[in-house]
Amino acid sequence: MTALxxxxxxxxxxxxxxxxxxxxxVNGAFxxxxxxxxxxxxxAAGSGALFTVIGLVTIVGAVCCLGADxxxxxxxxxRDRAEVARLLPIAALPVALAAVVALAGFVAxxxxxxxxxxxxxxxxxVRLAFAGIPVIVAATVLLAGVRxxxxxGVYVGVQFxxxxxxxxxxMVGAVVAGGGVLLGFTGWLLPLAVAAVVALVxxxxxxxxxxxxxxxxxxxxxxxxxxxxxxxxxxxxxxxLTGALATQAEAGVFAAxxxxxxxxxxxxxxxxxxxxxxxxxxLGAGRRADAAEVYRRTTLWIVVLSWPAYLLLAVxxxxxxxxxxxxxxxxxxxxxxxxxxxxxxxxxxxxxTVLLMSGNxxxxxxxxVAGLALNVAACIALIPHLGALGAAIAWSLGIVCENVLAxxxxxxxxxxxxxxxxxxxxxxxxxxxxxxxxxxxLAAGGRGLPxxxxxxxxxxxGCLASLGSGRVRTLLRGVLRSVAAREVPS
Numbered sequence: 370m371t372a373l374x375x376x377x378x379x380x381x382x383x384x385x386x387x388x389x390x391x392x393x394x395v396n397g398a399f400x401x402x403x404x405x406x407x408x409x410x411x412x413a414a415g416s417g418a419l420f421t422v423i424g425l426v427t428i429v430g431a432v433c434c435l436g437a438d439x440x441x442x443x444x445x446x447x448r449d450r451a452e453v454a455r456l457l458p459i460a461a462l463p464v465a466l467a468a469v470v471a472l473a474g475f476v477a478x479x480x481x482x483x484x485x486x487x488x489x490x491x492x493x494x495v496r497l498a499f500a501g502i503p504v505i506v507a508a509t510v511l512l513a514g515v516r517x518x519x520x521x522g523v524y525v526g527v528q529f530x531x532x533x534x535x536x537x538x539x540m541v542g543a544v545v546a547g548g549g550v551l552l553g554f555t556g557w558l559l560p561l562a563v564a565a566v567v568a569l570v571x572x573x574x575x576x577x578x579x580x581x582x583x584x585x586x587x588x589x590x591x592x593x594x595x596x597x598x599x600x601x602x603x604x605x606x607x608x609x610l611t612g613a614l615a616t617q618a619e620a621g622v623f624a625a626x627x628x629x630x631x632x633x634x635x636x637x638x639x640x641x642x643x644x645x646x647x648x649x650x651x652l653g654a655g656r657r658a659d660a661a662e663v664y665r666r667t668t669l670w671i672v673v674l675s676w677p678a679y680l681l682l683a684v685x686x687x688x689x690x691x692x693x694x695x696x697x698x699x700x701x702x703x704x705x706x707x708x709x710x711x712x713x714x715x716x717x718x719x720x721x722t723v724l725l726m727s728g729n730x731x732x733x734x735x736x737x738v739a740g741l742a743l744n745v746a747a748c749i750a751l752i753p754h755l756g757a758l759g760a761a762i763a764w765s766l767g768i769v770c771e772n773v774l775a776x777x778x779x780x781x782x783x784x785x786x787x788x789x790x791x792x793x794x795x796x797x798x799x800x801x802x803x804x805x806x807x808x809x810x811l812a813a814g815g816r817g818l819p820x821x822x823x824x825x826x827x828x829x830x831g832c833l834a835s836l837g838s839g840r841v842r843t844l845l846r847g848v849l850r851s852v853a854a855r856e857v858p859s
Contacts, residue, residue: 388521392529393639397632399533403557404628405692406537408621410544411553413696417621418486419550421612422498423557424605424624425485429474430505431601433467436593438513439725440586445517446649453518454576459586460510461575467506474499485609487617490551497551501558508561511568517646519571527564535560592730599737600721603767604631606741607748607760614752618696623757625693626700627764629682630707636674637715640667641722648719648726660723661785668718669792673799675715680803681824683708684811688821703761710765716796717772720779720787732778740771802831 408416437460445453474481475496482491516524539556546552604627612620644667651660682689686704690697724733744767751759780787810824 388525391639392525393635396529396533396638397635399537401628401632403533403537403540404625406540406544407553408625408693408697410540411550413618413621414487414616415550415621416624417608417612417617417619418491418494419553419557420608420624421485421617421620422494422554424608425481425495426498426502426505426558427605428598428602428609429470429499430467430502430509432594432598433463433470433502433506434509434594434597435463435466435587436590436595436597436730437461437463437510439593439597439730440590441510441513441517442645443589443649443726443728444586445514446646447653452582453514454574455578455582456586457514457572457575459578459583460514460590461507463510464503464507467503471499471502474502485612490549494551494554497554497558501561504558504562504565508565508568511565511572514572515568523571527567531567532560532564535563589728589730592734593725596730596734596737599734599741602741603744603771604764606745607752607764610745610748611752611757611760614749615756619752619756619760622697622700623703623760625697626690626703626707626757626761629689629704630711633675633678633682633708633711634715637671637719640671641719644719645722645726648722652723652727657783658785660727661783661787664718664720664723664779664783664787665789665792668716668787669795671715671718672792672796676712676796676799677803677828679708679711679715680800680807681821684807685816685821685824687816688818691818700757700761703758706758706761706765710768713769714772717776717787720772720775723779724775724782727782729778729782732782733775736771736774736778739774740767743767743770803828806831 407419410416411419441456441460444456448456478492478495478499482495485491486494512524512528515527536557539559540553543552543556548555604624607627608620608624611623644663648660648663651657651663683705686701686708687698690700690704721733721736724730724736744763747763747766748760751763753759755762776787806824806827809827810820810822813823814820
């Protein structure tokens with residue numbers, strides 16, 4: 370590969386990474402805004418009902434996708450542009466399955482609503498949820514096609530900007546109009562319908578698939594169908610089981626705590642947008658050493674940028690939950706447990722992406738099945754006694770199990786070390802700095818908002834002071850460049 374093409378590739382990955390990080394930041398921020406609107410407007414019980422139906426459609430929609438969205442992300446970078454239009458009709462097949470499932474769910478809405486909800490509008494709410502499943506599936510698959518075929522900014526603009534910003538706006542409109550949970554869920558669903566239409570326009574024409582295209586696509590996608598459903602279930606199964614085994618209010622508390630835990634993943638999500646196609650190309654070309662280097666560099670920056678947030682969440686959990694109101698203060702212990710588990714999640718980096726982009730969807734499935742099985746078993750054992758805390762412990766056990774297994778499988782796939790001394794040093798430095806700032810905050814103001822303010826001020830001041838170092842400025846300018854794959858001459 371020439372120096373010119375290497376430089377072009379580096380600039381492209383840097384630009385995509387920057388766009389992905391910006392989009393993930395907006396997505397995370399407005400996801401948090403949405404959660405705040407829901408819990409403030411509907412209270413613990415009402416938000417529990419709303420989060421329960423969101424969890425229901427998230428899980429069912431992920432199952433109905435049959436892994437077609439990830440199949441497109443895996444297949445398109447390995448194909449010529451002329452072949453892409455042939456893949457789109459194959460990937461759109463799950464929309465028909467979603468329509469059948471929606472009809473069945475619409476008919477069975479009464480029993481489902483009584484099992485999961487204690488809301489008087491439970492039947493109507495479940496019917497609306499199932500009616501939205503074809504919309505969710507179409508949006509998921511079509512946006513995956515946009516992500517794989519268009520510049521990163523196009524996908525990010527729709528998925529990370531439009532959808533998360535529109536949802537709280539429509540939710541506030543529903544509340545102002547005097548609507549209840551039913552109208553609130555409509556506000557959550559409607560932006561996805563718009564996104565599906567936009568994605569369809571962006572993808573353009575479809576072509577008749579070649580018979581030889583079907584088997585390779587679905588042999589990869591179908592194992593991913595199960596694992597993506599499990600990924601989607603990881604948090605939401607806890608919400609559903611908490612509502613069924615404890616109370617709707619406890620389910621609302623757990624869902625609010627889970628939003629904080631997931632918000633810290635925005636760095637990982639942003640970098641995945643840029644890295645997944647790059648890993649697919651490198652692994653498809655047999656360049657495993659280069660792919661391992663991409664993984665290691667990405668993981669280092671994920672840890673540096675994400676661990677401080679989770680350490681602050683663990684130490685100052687009561688302060689963070691105060692924003693949601695007094696009914697959610699009981700979730701402080703659950704937030705501590707989840708924050709510590711997320712240190713493991715982000716600490717192993719994009720191991721799931723490595724497995725998927727290498728074509729090892731079955732290994733990814735094995736890891737996710739093990740994590741979900743442990744999660745569900747622990748939920749059944751712990752939720753009746755501990756409520757939201759039991760759900761948090763169960764989810765944490767599943768997170769650690771899945772990520773450790775995925776890391777083992779990714780190590781075997783790459784045949785290269787996943788961790789290096791640079792990552793260990795960076796992690797130790799993050800723990801030291803965040804720990805000292807947290808200790809100062811605790812001494813000054815306890816675990817409440819004053820203590821959190823002190824800790825954040827110290828960390829922010831330290832970051833600003835470090836900008837006076839030329840070495841630090843050089844490192845910052847190279848953050849996104851460092852995730853680009855190391856090129857070797859051809």
